[in-house]
Amino acid sequence: MEGGLDLVDVGGKGENWGQPSWDAFREVLGGTTSGIPRWFFTFLGVKSLVGMPPLYGTHPTIALVAISILTFGSLSPASATTETLSPAxxxxxxxxxxESPELTESALVNDVEVYSASTGVSVESVLRQASSESAQSIEAAxxxxxxxxxxxxxxxxxxxxVFVTPAFTGGVNHGHTGIYSAKPTxxxxxxxxxxxxxxxxxxYKVPKKSYKMDVKTSQTKRNKAGSYAYNKLRGKKYSANFAVNKKTGSAKMNCSQLVWAAYKASVxxxxxxxxxxxxYPYNIKDSKHTHIYKTIK
Known part of the structure; x- marks a missing residue:
């Protein structure tokens, strides 16, 4: 998103009701949603992170007024911090x-709090599951x-x-992935x-033990996913948060989120x-929907 709210498709039905996406909402607020009560998200009708439609189709003008109140008024959110969390x-x-060296604690807590507010799952439960999944990703790689x-x-x-390849950041291997928007691209x-x-x-160069895969579906659907990646998912800033990254309309994306979103949003x-x-990248390699047809040795 550049210079405005990122309006999203509600519930994936092709209907743009004017709800700002979570990432756009956070960007307007300066990158944080920590401390914002859950009722406020419901009032705005912001699309949830798990694809559930909002309770109210709030008009963009109302959303902008409400965001202004949060940004300049008494409800202005505080910066996220781990100090408010339990020791565990x-x-x-x-x-x-x-395990994700490019990720900051404040960015992680912000995103986890938004996910918690949108789903009703406690912050502690989200972090516990996310920590387990990160460890599984490292093990898979x-x-x-x-x-x-x-x-x-x-x-x-x-x-x-799609392809999956080893990729290390700060000594940690979570891998890297991408999608072919055309056979040579x-x-x-x-x-x-x-x-x-x-x-x-x-x-494009990769290390040994990289994998090229097709997706077990019709070529028509593969074509749609490849075109979606090229037409909709280029030019996005990078997000270092893999913990709760399953959002198709994000203003920022990481590698596995982009590949996942291309197929999830289009088909x-x-x-x-x-x-x-x-x-994570190796979740895509191990998916029941993918088939390895070439291992690069």
Whole structure:
């Protein structure tokens, strides 16, 4: 989103009722929603993180007025901090940040609090599950060793194919993933400080033990997902939060969120292999919907 509210499709039905997305809402508030009461989100009719439609179709003008009250008035939110969490939740939050070196504690707590407010699941429960999923992601990637990107990945068999490759950040391997918007073209969220982009597959280099996969569906649906990635998901800023990243309309995205969103938003296929709160690259590799047709050695 650049310079305004990111209006989203309510419930994925192709109906734009004017609800601002969570990411747009947070951006207007300066990046935090900590301390905002849950009733306020319900009043605004902001789309929930799990795809449930709002209770009220709030007009954008009302939403803007309400946001102004929050931004300048007595309900102005405080910065998120782990100090308000229980000792166990603090420990889980700190572990998540350690396992995602580009993620800050404040950004993590902000996103977890928004998720908690939208679903009714406690912050402590969200952090506990997210911490478990992060550990599972690292375990799933553990068979892949750190190596130089010396192998050209090359073209896909089909438009809509995906790939997963080892990728280390601060010594932690959660992997990396992207989608083929055409046989010779990749769309990906490359990392911190960079916007999602398209790039040529012929010159794209990966380490050994990278995987090229197709999705077990019709070519028509693969085509839709590839086109959606190219037309809708390029040019987005990067998000380092994988813990609760299963949102299709985010202003910021990470690599696995982008690939997941391309299929989820366009053809309703969920590529998350374990069905958790967040989707990681190796969740896509291990999904029942994907099939490895080439391992790069």
């Amino acid at each position: 939740a603090q420990k889980q939050a700190q572990a998540l940040v350690a 553990s068979s892949s060793k750190k190596g130089k990107r010396t192998k050209k990945i090359g073209n896909a068999k089909h438009k809509g194919d 990749i769309v990906e969220a490359p990392g911190t400080g960079k916007k999602s982009r398209s790039t040529s597959a012929s010159s 309703k296929i969920d590529l998350d292999g374990n069905g958790g709160l967040g989707v």
